[in-house]
Amino acid sequence: MPRTLFQDEILTGIPAQLPEAKPYDKAINHAPKRKDILTKEEKLLALKNALRYFPEALHAQLAPEFAAELKEYGRIYMYRYRPSYKIYARPIDEYPAKSRQAAAIMAMIQNNLDERVAQHPHELIIYGGNGAIFQNWAQYRLVMQYLATMTDEQTLVMYSGHPLGLFPSHKDAPRVIVTNGMVIPNYSKPDDWERFNALGVSQYGQMTAGSYMYIGPQGIVHGTTITVMNAARKQGGSPAGKLFVTAGLGGMSGAQPKAGNIAGVVSVTAEINPKAAEKRYEQGWVDELHTDLDALIPRIKEAVKAAKPVSLAYVGNVVDLWERLADENIKVDLGSDQTSLHNPWAGGYYPVGYSLEESKRMMADEPGKFKEAVQASLRRHVAAVNRLAAKGMYFFDYGNAFLLESSRAGADVLKADGTFRYPSYVQDIMGPLYFDYGFGPFRWVCMSEKPEDLAKTDEIAVKVLSEIAANSPEEIAGQMRDNIHWIREAGRNKLVVGSQARILYADCEGRTQIALAFNEAIRKGEISAPIVLGRDHHDVSGTDSPFRETSNIYDGSRFTADMAVQNVIGDGFRGATWVSIHNGGGVGWGEVINGGFGMVIDGSEDSARHIREMLFWDVNNGIARRSWARNSGARFAIEREMARTPGLKVTLPNEADETLIKNALQ
Numbered sequence: 001m002p003r004t005l006f007q008d009e010i011l012t013g014i015p016a017q018l019p020e021a022k023p024y025d026k027a028i029n030h031a032p033k034r035k036d037i038l039t040k041e042e043k044l045l046a047l048k049n050a051l052r053y054f055p056e057a058l059h060a061q062l063a064p065e066f067a068a069e070l071k072e073y074g075r076i077y078m079y080r081y082r083p084s085y086k087i088y089a090r091p092i093d094e095y096p097a098k099s100r101q102a103a104a105i106m107a108m109i110q111n112n113l114d115e116r117v118a119q120h121p122h123e124l125i126i127y128g129g130n131g132a133i134f135q136n137w138a139q140y141r142l143v144m145q146y147l148a149t150m151t152d153e154q155t156l157v158m159y160s161g162h163p164l165g166l167f168p169s170h171k172d173a174p175r176v177i178v179t180n181g182m183v184i185p186n187y188s189k190p191d192d193w194e195r196f197n198a199l200g201v202s203q204y205g206q207m208t209a210g211s212y213m214y215i216g217p218q219g220i221v222h223g224t225t226i227t228v229m230n231a232a233r234k235q236g237g238s239p240a241g242k243l244f245v246t247a248g249l250g251g252m253s254g255a256q257p258k259a260g261n262i263a264g265v266v267s268v269t270a271e272i273n274p275k276a277a278e279k280r281y282e283q284g285w286v287d288e289l290h291t292d293l294d295a296l297i298p299r300i301k302e303a304v305k306a307a308k309p310v311s312l313a314y315v316g317n318v319v320d321l322w323e324r325l326a327d328e329n330i331k332v333d334l335g336s337d338q339t340s341l342h343n344p345w346a347g348g349y350y351p352v353g354y355s356l357e358e359s360k361r362m363m364a365d366e367p368g369k370f371k372e373a374v375q376a377s378l379r380r381h382v383a384a385v386n387r388l389a390a391k392g393m394y395f396f397d398y399g400n401a402f403l404l405e406s407s408r409a410g411a412d413v414l415k416a417d418g419t420f421r422y423p424s425y426v427q428d429i430m431g432p433l434y435f436d437y438g439f440g441p442f443r444w445v446c447m448s449e450k451p452e453d454l455a456k457t458d459e460i461a462v463k464v465l466s467e468i469a470a471n472s473p474e475e476i477a478g479q480m481r482d483n484i485h486w487i488r489e490a491g492r493n494k495l496v497v498g499s500q501a502r503i504l505y506a507d508c509e510g511r512t513q514i515a516l517a518f519n520e521a522i523r524k525g526e527i528s529a530p531i532v533l534g535r536d537h538h539d540v541s542g543t544d545s546p547f548r549e550t551s552n553i554y555d556g557s558r559f560t561a562d563m564a565v566q567n568v569i570g571d572g573f574r575g576a577t578w579v580s581i582h583n584g585g586g587v588g589w590g591e592v593i594n595g596g597f598g599m600v601i602d603g604s605e606d607s608a609r610h611i612r613e614m615l616f617w618d619v620n621n622g623i624a625r626r627s628w629a630r631n632s633g634a635r636f637a638i639e640r641e642m643a644r645t646p647g648l649k650v651t652l653p654n655e656a657d658e659t660l661i662k663n664a665l666q
């Protein structure tokens with residue numbers, strides 16, 4: 001078959017001739033200008049670093065262009081090198097490749113950068129304001145070329161978006177090893193990220209952005225649904241007519257209104273950026289957009305009275321919304337926030353009282369003043385939340401560092417003993433009910449990109465889970481029921497944005513049995529192409545994050561990161577097709593270590609072996625750690641696993657008597 005232009009361009013990598021300059025497309029949502037952090041000397045270094053991707057003959061032309069980008073945007077993106085083809089997940093057979101595994105990874109990269117999926121696609125930012133897949137377009141081009149030419153006996157090594165190169169390995173080794181933002185701990189502050197990123201030597205990979213595993217807002221919907229559902233249960237009675245108020249219609253936060261509808265509540269989500277709000281509205285992820293609080297308040301009252309699920313959005317600042325709700329004495333049942341507070345000083349949180357444009361200008365030109373405005377806004381934000389919480393609202397931190405940054409801003413968010421007034425969703429819901437039992441955000445992507453293959457996988461997953469649920473112990477029966485309900489409804493809820501992907505919270509047994517059944521269906525030709533298995537880093541074992549994933553670890557070890565590091569090392573030699581380890585995913589640089597994997601399954605015996613060996617470790621190492629931390633659900637789960645798995649022998653904690661300890665210290 002003759003090669004397509006798409007294939008040609010990938011195989012060319014960085015062309016010898018200068019490609020046409022690309023106009024700056026104003027219709028696209030662009031990353032905010034980054035702050036001017038480099039010294040004069042460092043700027044020379046940044047330029048020199050950028051030019052090392054190109055032959056010397058092009059330097060005279062590229063140097064002033066890159067210098068202008070650095071000045072204008074605070075980063076060198078190399079816009080000229082954006083490819084001329086449209087980026088989206090094509091079926092696996094359309095990639096030029098010697099390795100099917102590498103072709104699948106190309107498809108995943110293409111999906112991350114799809115304009116319908118990525119937040120700031122031209123700056124290679126996938127979600128969360130600064131969650132990058134690559135630092136610049138030269139890296140993208142080189143990586144695609146390496147993937148297109150590599151074999152199953154090579155491994156591509158990725159340093160924060162930069163491809164170090166292909167190294168000989170073997171067919172059971174990962175095809176790609178990704179590290180993002182790995183820095184010496186003393187250089188892990190937000191400004192260090194600004195500096196290293198501007199120099200072109202490090203990047204913030206978020207969780208699924210820099211690890212090629214982002215599947216659009218669906219990736220977070222299931223987790224958000226079970227969180228909202230369980231939060232509503234805490235308030236007692238039916239979810240119908242309960243009011244849930246939150247903020248953010250961005251990459252992941254955009255899942256909230258959809259989750260609210262599925263959980264059966266009335267939701268109001270504030271979003272300051274009209275482009276983000278309109279995108280979610282057009283995609284059918286939020287039902288109504290409102291710009292006027294005077295009109296929104298009666299609409300909220302009407303919706304609560306009707307007690308039917310509906311998702312309303314307020315296009316404006318969430319602090320204005322909270323204050324108005326408190327002033328009007330509206331009964332809010334559930335409250336949360338998903339602004340990007342993991343990135344408070346560079347566009348993650350917009351302070352009340354300033355327009356979007358004014359904030360963007362201030363964060364680049366007057367960073368000190370901007371920081372003060374954010375902190376003042378957070379103090380007002382918390383004050384309004386506190387007024388409603390005093391009247392019975394259940395407020396929870398949704399893992400965006402809201403409580404952490406509010407406390408740093410001096411907001412009234414701490415109890416007398418120095419702990420937060422409000423729980424994180426992991427402490428109350430996700431940790432004890434899900435992670436401790438091994439339930440986490442398992443996902444898969446059909447490499448044929450055919451909706452009928454996805455429908456077939458849904459069908460298989462329902463069958464497998466129903467069989468397992470028939471014999472599930474009482475401790476996990478409810479979770480199994482919710483998950484079966486979710487997967488039955490998934491097709492109807494039209495969750496796909498970008499590639500044909502599905503998320504499903506499942507435990508080790510569920511993940512393994514579902515994956516083996518997929519593999520068998522591929523072998524028999526019932527599913528027409530390979531499948532990529534993976535997960536969010538936000539899982540049982542993948543992430544050490546003291547205020548989020550590991551916030552329900554109470555033995556003092558939540559500030560250690562052994563689990564996340566061990567997890568990735570173990571996945572790497574048990575059959576993952578690619579692994580990743582990152583600094584900062586979800587809550588910000590320096591605050592967390594997180595990792596994940598991707599696994600291509602193709603119906604072979606090798607795939608079945610990888611599934612059994614790797615998924616077992618990937619879930620159970622975290623359960624073992626949670627059990628050692630004395631979490632009762634995890635203790636139950638790991639003892640159950642040991643009883644049925646020869647070769648598994650985990651150190652179990654002995655419980656000490658509280659009075660005995662107190663007396664000993666007197």
Ligand SMILES: NC(=O)c1ccc[n+]([C@@H]2O[C@H](COP(=O)([O-])OP(=O)(O)OC[C@H]3O[C@@H](n4cnc5c(N)ncnc54)[C@H](O)[C@@H]3O)[C@@H](O)[C@H]2O)c1
Binds near residue numbers: 119247250251273339
């Ligand atoms: N724990 C989880 O499972 C989980 C899930 C989703 C998101 N998160 C966290 O939530 C945050 C949001 O993630 P995202 O991918 O949606 O990020 P995002 O940057 O794409 O979206 C955040 C949105 O909030 C809006 N916003 C900021 N300040 C605002 C304000 N004052 N009023 C109204 N809107 C405002 C922004 O315009 C933006 O669209 C991140 O910190 C992420 O790590 C956690």
